[in-house]
Amino acid sequence: MKPNDSFLASLNPSCKLFTHIFVMFLLMTISNPKVTLFIWILGVFVGIFLGGWRIAYLFKRLVPYLGFSILVFWMMAAFGEGETTIWKWAWFHVTEESVTNGLTIALRTLGFVTYGLLFTSTTDLTLFIMSLIHQCKLSPKCAYGLLAGFRFIPLFQSELNQMRTAHKVRGYKQKNSWKAFMRYSIPLFSQGIRKAERIAIAMEARGFTGTKERTYYQTTQVVTKDWAYLCSLLIVVLALMMVE
Amino acid sequence: METFLGCKKLFIRFYNRSEQSLQNMTLSINKGEKVLILGPSGSGKSTLISALAGIIPEHIEAEVSGEVFSRKNVGVMFQDPDSQFCMLHVDEEIAFSLENRSIPRNEMDKMIADLMVHVGLNVDKRTPIETLSGGMKQRLALACLLALEPEVLFFDEPTAQLDPKGRQEIFDLLHQLSKKTNQTMVFVEHVLDGCIEWMDRVILLNDRGAVIADGKPIEILQNFQKEMEEAGIWRPRVFPEKWVEVVENTSHPLSIKLSNILESKSLEKLKEVDKQELVIHTEKVDIGYGKKTIVSDINVKIRKGEWVSIIGQNGSGKSTFLKSMIGLEPIKKGQLYFQNKELNKWSDRELYEKAGFVFQNPELQFITDTVYDEIAFGGRQRNWPKDLIETKTLQLLKEFGLERYRDAHPFTLSLGQKRRLSVATMLLFDQILLLLDEPTFGQDEKTANELIRCLKERQELGTTIMMVTHDMDLVDHYSDQVILFNEGKVMYQGPPNGLFSNEKMVQECRLIPPLHYQLMHERRGLVFV
Numbered sequence: 001m002k003p004n005d006s007f008l009a010s011l012n013p014s015c016k017l018f019t020h021i022f023v024m025f026l027l028m029t030i031s032n033p034k035v036t037l038f039i040w041i042l043g044v045f046v047g048i049f050l051g052g053w054r055i056a057y058l059f060k061r062l063v064p065y066l067g068f069s070i071l072v073f074w075m076m077a078a079f080g081e082g083e084t085t086i087w088k089w090a091w092f093h094v095t096e097e098s099v100t101n102g103l104t105i106a107l108r109t110l111g112f113v114t115y116g117l118l119f120t121s122t123t124d125l126t127l128f129i130m131s132l133i134h135q136c137k138l139s140p141k142c143a144y145g146l147l148a149g150f151r152f153i154p155l156f157q158s159e160l161n162q163m164r165t166a167h168k169v170r171g172y173k174q175k176n177s178w179k180a181f182m183r184y185s186i187p188l189f190s191q192g193i194r195k196a197e198r199i200a201i202a203m204e205a206r207g208f209t210g211t212k213e214r215t216y217y218q219t220t221q222v223v224t225k226d227w228a229y230l231c232s233l234l235i236v237v238l239a240l241m242m243v244e
Numbered sequence: 245m246e247t248f249l250g251c252k253k254l255f256i257r258f259y260n261r262s263e264q265s266l267q268n269m270t271l272s273i274n275k276g277e278k279v280l281i282l283g284p285s286g287s288g289k290s291t292l293i294s295a296l297a298g299i300i301p302e303h304i305e306a307e308v309s310g311e312v313f314s315r316k317n318v319g320v321m322f323q324d325p326d327s328q329f330c331m332l333h334v335d336e337e338i339a340f341s342l343e344n345r346s347i348p349r350n351e352m353d354k355m356i357a358d359l360m361v362h363v364g365l366n367v368d369k370r371t372p373i374e375t376l377s378g379g380m381k382q383r384l385a386l387a388c389l390l391a392l393e394p395e396v397l398f399f400d401e402p403t404a405q406l407d408p409k410g411r412q413e414i415f416d417l418l419h420q421l422s423k424k425t426n427q428t429m430v431f432v433e434h435v436l437d438g439c440i441e442w443m444d445r446v447i448l449l450n451d452r453g454a455v456i457a458d459g460k461p462i463e464i465l466q467n468f469q470k471e472m473e474e475a476g477i478w479r480p481r482v483f484p485e486k487w488v489e490v491v492e493n494t495s496h497p498l499s500i501k502l503s504n505i506l507e508s509k510s511l512e513k514l515k516e517v518d519k520q521e522l523v524i525h526t527e528k529v530d531i532g533y534g535k536k537t538i539v540s541d542i543n544v545k546i547r548k549g550e551w552v553s554i555i556g557q558n559g560s561g562k563s564t565f566l567k568s569m570i571g572l573e574p575i576k577k578g579q580l581y582f583q584n585k586e587l588n589k590w591s592d593r594e595l596y597e598k599a600g601f602v603f604q605n606p607e608l609q610f611i612t613d614t615v616y617d618e619i620a621f622g623g624r625q626r627n628w629p630k631d632l633i634e635t636k637t638l639q640l641l642k643e644f645g646l647e648r649y650r651d652a653h654p655f656t657l658s659l660g661q662k663r664r665l666s667v668a669t670m671l672l673f674d675q676i677l678l679l680l681d682e683p684t685f686g687q688d689e690k691t692a693n694e695l696i697r698c699l700k701e702r703q704e705l706g707t708t709i710m711m712v713t714h715d716m717d718l719v720d721h722y723s724d725q726v727i728l729f730n731e732g733k734v735m736y737q738g739p740p741n742g743l744f745s746n747e748k749m750v751q752e753c754r755l756i757p758p759l760h761y762q763l764m765h766e767r768r769g770l771v772f773v
Contacts, residue, residue, distance in 0.1 A: 126332055126333070126336060147332070150332070151329070162603060162605065162608050163608040163609075166601075166603050166609040167611065168596075169609075170611055171593065171622055173625075183611070187607055187608060187655075195324075201304065202322060204302075205318075206344060207344035208340070213346065215348060215352075216343060216349065217336060217339030218339075
């Protein structure tokens with residue numbers, strides 16, 4: 001999660017997350033493919049005009065999911081149930097109902113992905129955690145723990161890569177993927193636990209108590225433009241739902 | 245008078261151990277004192293400063309009896325730069341200390357800026373921590389500690405994970421700081437160069453966690469030489485002599501000794517390796533990882549039985565080069581030959597019977613559950629007869645001093661033993677090439693020397709050794725060829741003598757040459773003045 005300079009990046013992370021989750025929830029209640037399509041397109045437009053998405057970024061991120069949703073659509077459409085047959089060959093049986101269902105589910109997945117991306121691509125991780133403390137009353141103990149944990153992810157990746165090459169030199173062959181998983185995960189976990197312990201000690205040694213009696217370097221607030229974004233997005237989505 | 249900092253009849257035992265880590269420790273440290281605690285690994289040095297800093301028993305549980313006189317505001321710096329941070333950016337990290345002290349928000353910006361200047365951290369405050377070098381990370385760690393306004397600063401091997409240049413910088417910084425603020429400082433270190441010169445007091449522990457000596461640095465160094473050697477402490481190169489005197493006075497004993505080394509170096513004939521067969525040679529090779537090219541136009545020739553040292557600053561591509569040599573990282577451009585056959589024509593199985601690679605972290609390399617199986621692994625994979633595996637494995641166990649541990653789990657060995665085991669596992673097929681990535685890094689003198697001795701024996705039998713290292717004495721003493729990487733190209737290639745004699749290049753590449761070359765350079769400077 002790395003923010004850009006867009007309007008969306010300047011919004012309060014918790015408020016933005018709430019807005020997007022609400023839209024996703026609404027998406028789940030809609031069974032009309034046309035409305036789902038509109039809401040998805042709305043998400044893409046928000047991304048381009050407010051989220052600073054470039055066309056290249058859009059392609060890189062959305063094309064894989066587009067392929068996936070086409071697959072979902074085909075599965076639902078060709079093997080679904082229904083009365084009005086459109087086309088039938090061998091074991092494929094496409095009906096009007098199944099096409100509608102397939103389209104809805106496929107577009108719904110795309111919508112979910114798009115609104116999720118809208119959040120992650122415009123949010124700074126630290127600010128998000130801070131806003132969880134300030135707006136969602138998460139305890140500092142959990143919040144700072146989470147932050148420390150995020151630093152582990154790239155570390156794990158580089159260690160896993162090192163271990164793979166080390167095993168390659170030794171001539172270790174993965175016969176069975178479960179065994180390979182165990183092989184790699186135990187040293188990774190043992191290192192992870194040791195590191196986590198050390199970080200915890202270092203944090204406590206620096207006077208971290210986990211209580212709320214502390215000041216904050218970065219604070220987040222909910223201001224008018226957060227409410228404006230929340231309301232206008234929800235109004236547009238609800239309007240789209242009403243029209244049909 | 246009340247004790248400023250210290251302990252009285254202190255015993256500490258961790259719950260998972262049967263033996264005590266500290267025994268009957270009585271100690272008193274005065275305000276403003278700079279104290280260095282020395283001892284073999286496992287002597288409870290870290291336990292002692294954790295107790296004095298109040299981390300034990302508050303944050304690490306242990307059975308404690310006796311009295312501890314601790315201060316309320318203390319700061320502790322740990323050896324692993326990575327595992328003392330919990331935020332993502334420089335400013336947030338320093339702010340974390342201030343937040344914990346409940347400093348009002350409007351005072352923070354100025355304090356953060358001041359602290360960054362104070363520790364010489366001249367980067368943008370929004371710099372992601374992961375992009376900093378090890379030395380910079382330790383500067384940041386220091387800034388975070390100073391933000392706590394501590395009465396006492398504790399250092400638990402703060403430079404163990406840094407290269408020599410980074411170590412020198414951190415020690416210089418701490419020395420400056422100590423002169424400015426007269427802060428009380430307590431160190432645990434096993435490298436003495438750079439800190440012993442300005443310590444007020446040295447405390448030497450034995451392997452059972454009891455004090456065997458306590459006094460001025462000079463006295464301890466002179467009277468407890470044997471104990472320090474056994475403890476594996478890297479002896480200081482100049483101290484207690486003064487470097488200025490050594491340079492100016494040609495009849496100074498150390499000066500004579502160094503001159504002699506230098507003389508014998510220049511007389512040393514180069515080994516006639518030219519006639520030996522080529523193990524590796526490259527033609528205009530570019531190396532890098534991902535999409536990035538790090539070093540371009542590499543032309544090297546490595547012959548059988550050579551000892552090749554690969555040096556350069558962190559991030560200059562040393563490790564990548566080493567990996568590229570046996571196909572663990574694909575090369576970007578050019579031709580690479582292993583035994584006169586293109587590298588990519590070798591199958592993995594054949595290639596790794598001829599070449600072994602010892603990684604920086606030995607733990608990532610272990611595959612099986614016992615030391616014996618670990619060495620025998622390759623033979624079993626190739627369905628060798630049982631007695632052949634047995635003889636070969638036993639021979640290697642003996643060679644690397646691991647016989648006693650044949651049934652132990654590799655993870656339970658000490659760091660030095662783990663390292664030796666990882667080398668032993670790479671020699672089952674009598675590999676003709678052995679590549680090592682900083683094999684002596686972070687080790688004490690004793691274990692490092694044991695490893696080097698094993699490698700030297702192998703080299704004499706004809707194994708080619710290629711090694712990434714920061715230890716210039718090692719480079720000078722053993723290598724036939726040095727390859728120096730700097731700013732994306734090969735700066736130097738040849739015998740170590742030619743590199744270290746070149747003062748300009750040494751400075752440009754931020755190397756710290758062995759003492760006798762330093763003497764040579766400084767003498768040269770004197771003549772011109």
